[in-house]
């Protein structure tokens with residue numbers, strides 16, 4: 529892609545400084561970012577293909593499990609479509625996935641939470657969207673976990689996602705939450721997103737139609753990346 | 769339909785973005801054997817508003833080859849994309865080649881993005897190179913005014929250095945691109 533991208537609108541993404549999320553206090557730039565049209569460098573980005581993925585990259589039940597074993601936790605399928613802001617599919621984009629295990633523990637040297645590691649769960653995966661931007665991966669539902677933020681803070685269950693799109697300026701790193709989780713209302717990271725409409729876009733919805741009976745619960749999570757800049761002559765209705 | 773809102777990559781970004789579990793797809797060694805152009809070792813240290821190192825940070829680089837070209841018509845010995853997690857001192861280090869000038873891009877530069885706990889939306893910046901005569905006419909450096917030096921790497925021994933200050937005195941110019 530080398531077409532210019534639509535400028536990002538202020539007030540939609542979380543601002544840099546959200547004091548209730550304490551780590552932002554010393555890490556948020558104080559100056560507004562310098563707004564410029566993306567240059568040719570930012571309008572291109574790396575291209576990935578099936579050769580970059582292993583056969584189990586999209587199956588977190590199995591991709592770190594011993595032979596004949598499987599990760600512990602509620603079995604879930606997460607699926608959806610990656611589109612741009614004009615609802616055009618973004619084909620073949622790479623999605624990187626990481627998450628805590630069913631007890632809320634990350635397989636990371638700096639995570640010392642009481643909940644035990646699951647020897648059969650790594651918490652890392654990758655998926656490649658198809659020609660229509662559709663993606664899916666299998667995992668276990670992650671557990672909530674406590675984190676040091678100055679009080680009694682718990683992260684709602686969430687999955688971290690990183691998407692490349694087709695341009696470096698289209699890159700998106702975000703988190704997926706689960707419909708109905710009561711911890712969402714108390715999370716300063718999710719609530720860094722200013723609007724209710726914005727926060728709702730981070731919540732995966734139960735998808736009974738895709739549930740596999742006696743096997744796996746399905747969750748739907750559609751993802752929107754930045755779209756091409758519109759000419760002044762185009763007018764499209766803008767939904768949330 | 770607006771873009772999906774950003775969330776921080778958090779302190780455990782290494783699991784999904786590097787090789788804590790599986791093999792890394794993108795690493796800090798971008799320069800393969802036989803890559804054309806001038807070898808470049810780019811180092812930098814990321815610090816917060818109190819000057820403390822951002823040890824959990826991760827930096828991505830994306831750049832043209834030494835001739836200013838991109839895939840699929842560029843040097844196959846160069847990985848145009850790189851990733852490096854900071855060490856305990858907040859320092860990152862890339863092995864690449866000095867980028868050439870991409871047509872229509874102004875002075876030669878690499879694009880960079882920074883992720884860390886406490887960074888709600890990834891920070892965009894660019895790395896230019898001190899002494900390049902094209903810097904004087906680069907639109908972005910001109911727009912950055914007296915803070916432009918925060919985007920210009922300078923020689924440091926055999927390497928080049930671009931330190932990143934997230935907040936306060938000497939704060940890096942971050943971009944809304």
Ligand SMILES: [Fe+3]
Nearest residue numbers: 683686688778
């Ligand atoms: Fe997390």
